[in-house]
Amino acid sequence: MKRKDELMLQKVGGQALLIPLGAKVLDMNGMVVLNTTGSFIWELLAEERSFEELVSAVVERFAVEADRAGDDVRTFLDDLIRQGWIAL
Amino acid sequence: MTDIVEYVPLVRELHERAAKLKQPVNGVFELTSLCNLRCGMCYVRQSGGDKAPGVRKELSASQWLEIAGQARENGLIFLLLTGGEVLLRNDFFEIYEPLTRMGFMITVFTNGALITDSIADRLARCPPSRVEISLYGATSATCEKITGVPGSFAACRAGIENLLARRIPLVLKSTLSRFNVAELEAMRQMAHGWGVPFYASWLLSRRPDKQGSEVEDYRLSAEECVELEATDRASANELREAALSEKVPDSDSNFYCKAGRAAFIVNPYGDLNVCSLLPEPAARPLEIGFHNAWMEVVKYVDSAPAPSPECLGCRDRVFCGRCPAWSLMESGTLSGPVPYWCEIARARKKRYGRPADPSPIE
Numbered sequence: 466m467k468r469k470d471e472l473m474l475q476k477v478g479g480q481a482l483l484i485p486l487g488a489k490v491l492d493m494n495g496m497v498v499l500n501t502t503g504s505f506i507w508e509l510l511a512e513e514r515s516f517e518e519l520v521s522a523v524v525e526r527f528a529v530e531a532d533r534a535g536d537d538v539r540t541f542l543d544d545l546i547r548q549g550w551i552a553l
Numbered sequence: 554m555t556d557i558v559e560y561v562p563l564v565r566e567l568h569e570r571a572a573k574l575k576q577p578v579n580g581v582f583e584l585t586s587l588c589n590l591r592c593g594m595c596y597v598r599q600s601g602g603d604k605a606p607g608v609r610k611e612l613s614a615s616q617w618l619e620i621a622g623q624a625r626e627n628g629l630i631f632l633l634l635t636g637g638e639v640l641l642r643n644d645f646f647e648i649y650e651p652l653t654r655m656g657f658m659i660t661v662f663t664n665g666a667l668i669t670d671s672i673a674d675r676l677a678r679c680p681p682s683r684v685e686i687s688l689y690g691a692t693s694a695t696c697e698k699i700t701g702v703p704g705s706f707a708a709c710r711a712g713i714e715n716l717l718a719r720r721i722p723l724v725l726k727s728t729l730s731r732f733n734v735a736e737l738e739a740m741r742q743m744a745h746g747w748g749v750p751f752y753a754s755w756l757l758s759r760r761p762d763k764q765g766s767e768v769e770d771y772r773l774s775a776e777e778c779v780e781l782e783a784t785d786r787a788s789a790n791e792l793r794e795a796a797l798s799e800k801v802p803d804s805d806s807n808f809y810c811k812a813g814r815a816a817f818i819v820n821p822y823g824d825l826n827v828c829s830l831l832p833e834p835a836a837r838p839l840e841i842g843f844h845n846a847w848m849e850v851v852k853y854v855d856s857a858p859a860p861s862p863e864c865l866g867c868r869d870r871v872f873c874g875r876c877p878a879w880s881l882m883e884s885g886t887l888s889g890p891v892p893y894w895c896e897i898a899r900a901r902k903k904r905y906g907r908p909a910d911p912s913p914i915e
């Protein structure tokens with residue numbers, strides 16, 4: 466899976482935001498705030514990634530257990546899929 | 554991991570955060586000073602002689618995009634495109650369309666009169682987060698008395714309807730003056746009829762370039778301003794709270810806004826300045842790079858003198874909206890008192906101050 470090009474990540478201090486691009490502006494009516502893990506995964510999704518790759522990257526980066534990382538990644542991806550922001 | 558956060562508080566918090574980091578998150582690009590209307594109270598518009606020799610050349614589309622790209626690298630997110638009238642630029646879309654792919658939250662200010670079907674179609678393909686249109690009156694007579702252009706009322710209404718038909722997010726507003734204040738309610742109704750938010754403002758400033766504008770003829774009296782404020786629940790509450798808190802604003806900082814800490818403006822000629830009313834220090838991003846130019850603006854604001862002793866000692870200060878830009882325009886220094894604000898502050902105190910407050914010795 467890979468992120469679509471309809472949103473762009475911007476940062477203010479540690480705060481990460483997804484800003485809609487092009488016609489997406491009308492559907493979103495605002496912007497999305499990401500937490501640290503969310504923005505880390507979003508950056509990884511610039512390239513084609515598998516679920517397992519994302520989980521192991523999160524484990525490595527945040528020194529969390531694989532189960533916990535798996536849950537986090539799944540919740541985040543569910544969000545993104547629901548909003549149609551990634552191409553599977 | 555994605556949070557739905559209320560938009561207005563989020564934007565405020567982002568600005569606070571940015572100001573601490575001196576990140577220029579908020580930028581205004583004044584794309585042109587030319588306008589199709591001729592409002593007497595305007596502080597920007599260049600009249601007739603704009604094409605005359607000696608007038609500075611406005612930036613090209615590619616120069617705007619160069620500045621935008623560098624500003625983005627420095628953290629720009631909220632970008633306002635304004636004029637003059639932005640749609641008077643033949644190359645408006647050569648600037649606008651690439652900007653919409655760069656990750657900005659874009660707002661466009663326009664008077665609406667040039668928004669034809671085809672312009673609206675083009676905007677709808679990559680819409681801004683918001684368009685704001687100024688109403689000058691609720692009737693063509695009043696509107697055109699101010700704009701000086703016959704047919705501008707109908708053209709502006711058509712522009713509004715063209716945007717609404719394409720679901721482009723729209724906010725209507727009005728700058729009130731002696732000539733249209735009687736139509737405030739009717740303008741509000743007009744906006745509500747379209748289902749569009751509306752706000753009004755009425756504090757008319759002089760032109761920073763000191764060229765002739767007829768602001769004195771247009772301005773409302775201090776009493777009228779305070780009367781109007783009282784009809785606007787949000788500002789009335791704020792003033793009541795100010796009266797209760799008795800807190801005097803941070804006494805040694807002259808700038809209380811985000812200008813020069815999180816916000817900037819670029820004028821049509823490529824000067825990077827504090828804000829539209831304070832066209833200094835005229836740093837040159839295209840010559841020294843955006844980052845260095847922004848640092849000049851930061852330094853300008855950081856090293857501004859404190860408010861004048863009169864203002865620091867003033868008992869009406871919690872009710873006053875003076876800022877360095879107003880001081881510069883009206884008193885010629887960054888810190889002097891502004892008589893128009895003194896009158897407004899006095900009238901506000903009369904209305905909102907606690908009865909027990911000793912009145913200042915006149």
Ligand code: SF4
Nearest residue numbers: 810812828830876878
């Ligand atoms: S007009 Fe005054 S308060 Fe407003 S941005 Fe400029 S300096 Fe700040």
Ligand code: SF4
Nearest residue numbers: 864867873891895898
């Ligand atoms: S501008 Fe006038 S009202 Fe405002 S603080 Fe200064 S002296 Fe007081």
